[in-house]
Amino acid sequence: MRPREERPVPTSAPPRWAVRAAQLITLLALPTGLWRLTMVCGFPSGYTEAGFVPFDTLGSKLWMLTLSVVCELLALLSLGLVRPWGETVPRRIPVIGGRPVRPLAAVVPAAAGALALTAILAAMPLWWTYPHPDMTPAGRLLVGVIYQPLVLWGPLLGAVTVSYYRRTRGSRTAHTNTP
Numbered sequence: 001m002r003p004r005e006e007r008p009v010p011t012s013a014p015p016r017w018a019v020r021a022a023q024l025i026t027l028l029a030l031p032t033g034l035w036r037l038t039m040v041c042g043f044p045s046g047y048t049e050a051g052f053v054p055f056d057t058l059g060s061k062l063w064m065l066t067l068s069v070v071c072e073l074l075a076l077l078s079l080g081l082v083r084p085w086g087e088t089v090p091r092r093i094p095v096i097g098g099r100p101v102r103p104l105a106a107v108v109p110a111a112a113g114a115l116a117l118t119a120i121l122a123a124m125p126l127w128w129t130y131p132h133p134d135m136t137p138a139g140r141l142l143v144g145v146i147y148q149p150l151v152l153w154g155p156l157l158g159a160v161t162v163s164y165y166r167r168t169r170g171s172r173t174a175h176t177n178t179p
Contacts, residue, residue, distance in 0.1 A: 014082040018163040021156045022082045028153050029075040031146040033068035040065050046139020074113070078157055081110060081164040103168040110161040118154030125151060 038045045040061045044052040054060060080086030086106055091097040127144045135143065 012167050014163060014167060018160050019082045022078045022160050025078040025153055025156050025160070026072070026075045028149045028156075029071045032150065033072050035143070035146055036064040036068045040068075044139075046135050046142050048134055048136055048139075051134025075153070078110070078160055081106065081160045086164065087168065103165065106168075107161055107165045110157060110164070114154050114158035114161055116154070117150075117157060121151050121154060124148060 035045055039047075039052075039055050042056070047055065055064070080101075087101055089096045089099050089101060124147055127147060132140045132143075
């Protein structure tokens with residue numbers, strides 16, 4: 001008897017709004033990541049000379065670099081909710097390539113991420129009400145402007161996740177015996 005072959009059941013294409021929302025998510029994280037990278041390169045990027053001192057250490061630079069890369073990679077993962085590789089693992093991936101992605105394996109982390117991002121970034125609109133003595137007035141404005149769009153990340157991810165779930169909830173892996 002031959003092993004069972006797994007084949008995904010095709011799902012419908014994602015709605016255009018979901019594709020656009022997933023693409024927008026990747027762009028939302030970009031300005032803050034680029035801003036942090038300028039600080040990694042040694043530019044104060046809106047901080048006063050004294051305010052920049054804590055960021056001018058190797059540990060801080062590694063943290064900002066890591067945070068920038070991880071945030072952008074997580075933002076890029078939202079594309080998996082609207083692209084074929086979010087339903088079937090690309091064949092070039094060792095061991096699991098070609099296998100279908102179980103919908104809940106994508107939905108649960110994406111929904112948790114959407115909830116966490118919404119909670120974490122909910123206070124960002126209040127940026128303007130907090131004192132920032134370690135920043136220049138222009139730096140305070142710049143940071144406020146580039147961080148405000150991140151408030152949309154959680155809700156957009158939640159909407160794209162719901163769209164993915166609706167499209168894939170009926171799809172199950174079809175198990176067939178190949179003769």
